[in-house]
Amino acid sequence: MDLNLKGCRALVTGSSRGIGYGVAHLLAAEGCDLHLASRNAEALDLARKKLQAAWPVSVTVHACDLSKAENAVGLARACGPVDILINNAGAIPQGTIELDDKTWREAWDLKVFGFIALTREIYRVMCAARRGVICNVLGNAGERPTPNYVAGSMANSALMTMTRVLGAESIRHGVRVVAVSPGYTETDRQIVRWKARAKSELGNEDRWRELTAVFPLGRLATVDEVAHTVVFLCSERSSYTTAAIVTIDGGFSARSAQIKEW
Helix, strand or coil: CCCCCCCCCCEEHHHHHHHHHHHHHHHHCCCCEEEEECCCHHHHHHHHHHHHHCCCCCCEECCCCCCHHHHHHHHHHHHHCCEEEEEEECCCCCCCCCCCHHHHHHHHHHCCCHHHHHHHHHHHHHHHCCCCEEEEECCCCHHHCCCCCCHHHHHHHHHHHHHHHHHHHHHHHHHEEEEEECCCCCCCHHHHHHHHHHHHHHHCCCHHHHHHHCCCCHHCHHHHHHHHHHHHHHHHHCCCCCCCEEEEEEHHHHHHCCCCCC
8 A cells, every 4th residue: 555655754753673673664755855863873863774775765764862951942843744653762671660760750751852842843833734644653651651661651641642632633734643552573673572581480581472472463563563554653644543552462452361571
């Protein structure tokens, strides 16, 4: 299906790898010119080279720390007007309510306040142009909170609320705001965690897939399964969708029976 995205300009944060890179790859395949942002300049440059080798699109990289509001403002200005913003940067550590203040604040500065600061800048320009889509990549802990991931659960819940309230208003200005909430997804970061658990519990990190067999379909979600949904939501094929959050977890969060968490 042609999503009619050719020639659009997209900014994707946290895009040097994982879901962010997967989204960037699909947007490039659709003909979008890209701005990629991440803290890791070397990884960003590698991502740029891979994308430009595969697709005839413009790819500009921005190495910056979006936990600082002034960097979000600078990034928005450096990119200029964009048609699509994918907020994806940030990962919040596991932990109970005993998680220390420094860790908690640093994680929220990127995943919560970073999303807010960049959205504020981009949203203002989109509303003036009366076009654009903002998609927030969250996590299903927002609707399935757990005591061992309290900081992440609360952060995702807050961003779910931002998506809904902003998306309900944005449509009046020709702008859509949506979100996806992936469950466990087979990213490099997740594989490292599952391997560590397999080594601890099974004595062999290579047996990590045995631990994920309890999930729907007997596996984690793939990056492509998440990225395809993101890109579709950002297209005109989904033009009547705003203030919506799509959960991509194989029905995991709807299950009544609890699955052992990390």
